Amino acid sequence: MANRKERQRFERLMMGHLDGAYNLALWLVREPAEAEDIVQTAYMRAFEHFHTFTGGNAAGWIMTIVRNTAYNWLNKQKRNSNLISFDEVLHSHEPDNRKQLTPEEAVSINARSSQLMEQMERLPVEFREALFLREIEGYSYKEIAEITQVPKGTVMSRLSRGRGQLQNLLLEQQKRRQQNGM
Amino acid sequence: MVCNEIQQNIEAYLDGELTLSDRRDFEEHLGNCNNCQLRLEAVRKLNTSIKKIGYSSRPSGLKRNIRAGLLDLSGEDSPGFNWSQLLGFSGASALFAGVGVWLVMGVMINSPLQLAHTDELISAHVRSLMVDHMTDIASSDRHTVKPWFNGKLDFSPNVVDFKDHGYPLVGGRLDYLKGRPTAALIYKRRAHVINLFVRKADTPAQITTMQLIQHQGYQLLNWQERGLTYTLVSDLNSKELQAFANKLQP
Numbered sequence A: 001m002a003n004r005k006e007r008q009r010f011e012r013l014m015m016g017h018l019d020g021a022y023n024l025a026l027w028l029v030r031e032p033a034e035a036e037d038i039v040q041t042a043y044m045r046a047f048e049h050f051h052t053f054t055g056g057n058a059a060g061w062i063m064t065i066v067r068n069t070a071y072n073w074l075n076k077q078k079r080n081s082n083l084i085s086f087d088e089v090l091h092s093h094e095p096d097n098r099k100q101l102t103p104e105e106a107v108s109i110n111a112r113s114s115q116l117m118e119q120m121e122r123l124p125v126e127f128r129e130a131l132f133l134r135e136i137e138g139y140s141y142k143e144i145a146e147i148t149q150v151p152k153g154t155v156m157s158r159l160s161r162g163r164g165q166l167q168n169l170l171l172e173q174q175k176r177r178q179q180n181g182m
Numbered sequence B: 001m002v003c004n005e006i007q008q009n010i011e012a013y014l015d016g017e018l019t020l021s022d023r024r025d026f027e028e029h030l031g032n033c034n035n036c037q038l039r040l041e042a043v044r045k046l047n048t049s050i051k052k053i054g055y056s057s058r059p060s061g062l063k064r065n066i067r068a069g070l071l072d073l074s075g076e077d078s079p080g081f082n083w084s085q086l087l088g089f090s091g092a093s094a095l096f097a098g099v100g101v102w103l104v105m106g107v108m109i110n111s112p113l114q115l116a117h118t119d120e121l122i123s124a125h126v127r128s129l130m131v132d133h134m135t136d137i138a139s140s141d142r143h144t145v146k147p148w149f150n151g152k153l154d155f156s157p158n159v160v161d162f163k164d165h166g167y168p169l170v171g172g173r174l175d176y177l178k179g180r181p182t183a184a185l186i187y188k189r190r191a192h193v194i195n196l197f198v199r200k201a202d203t204p205a206q207i208t209t210m211q212l213i214q215h216q217g218y219q220l221l222n223w224q225e226r227g228l229t230y231t232l233v234s235d236l237n238s239k240e241l242q243a244f245a246n247k248l249q250p
């Protein structure tokens, strides 16, 4: 039966990326239950549109659907709560209003994963996404540009500003810890 | 090359995105510049600690739920399922053309098929989400829930638990919709609450196709069968709600 063959082919190509898909959703929405739901929805959607997958990078294909589903959810949340979010276009020509750390300061940063994740959550979601795809998944700039549907230059700027802001946040956190004698 | 140019390339260098010749220039400068070395070291250190975060383990049921969803969608384990019946009219051809159900929903929303009392059903669903409003009889046992409706309704709703399929029965409730006593059966899908409203049909003899309506972020699935009108209401995604509707139909 054709349906069955399609489903088996889908599972063979896509199920192996479930950990990456779930963690991407988790990094984006930060709520395990929502991330689970988003991945489930994304996989159902992906299967429905499986005919549009013409071979090639299966991981990139499913990741795109997962992140789009996550952004739909985030946009819905934003509408519901009237949150004003970071506007990348508006701010892209301003320097980040954070000072550039000295090399000595930057290299003095030591963060455990939990501390790092705590600060990571304070970054704009687009920066977090780029960092996840680069550092956790190991994608190239070109692949990240395809998954997130932006030019390569935007990927580079997101990564760079994400890392810069993280260093600032981590240093502040570290200073607070030291002040508190921890 | 001056430090400024070099420092702009630190990340591209670490990310393996420099061309061979840029890479050579970069490394040559680095060998003679402590300042740039230190900056490189700082970014490398940050990257390493990000990598160390690694994966969180995914929920144990996720893979199983996706498999079940795929089986539902591919129609392998549900011989009674009929897309054209579900979608009706032009909706079916849109689906088969690969346009997808969300477009079909758009058609439905603007069509005269829209339920007259969509808002009332959604309100009833939202009310049920309030603390202590979900169930009048909280039980996952169909043999407890079904008799509870005796004498409260002028019909006897069929009550089935779909726990094995990931849609456990939570309980029952008596509502009044359009001034008519209505059985509300409450199911869950993960953290999502699903209300199944069952009431006497306005025009019992009429045969209707299943309707899918999206409104205010909720999904409603409505159909009529043997003189009763059934409506599912939930914020669950429409795919899984349809899969559930399919199970509810004998």
Ligand SMILES: [Zn+2]
Residues within 6 Å of the ligand: B002, B003, B004, B006, B029, B033, B034, B035, B036, B037
């Ligand atoms: Zn230098």
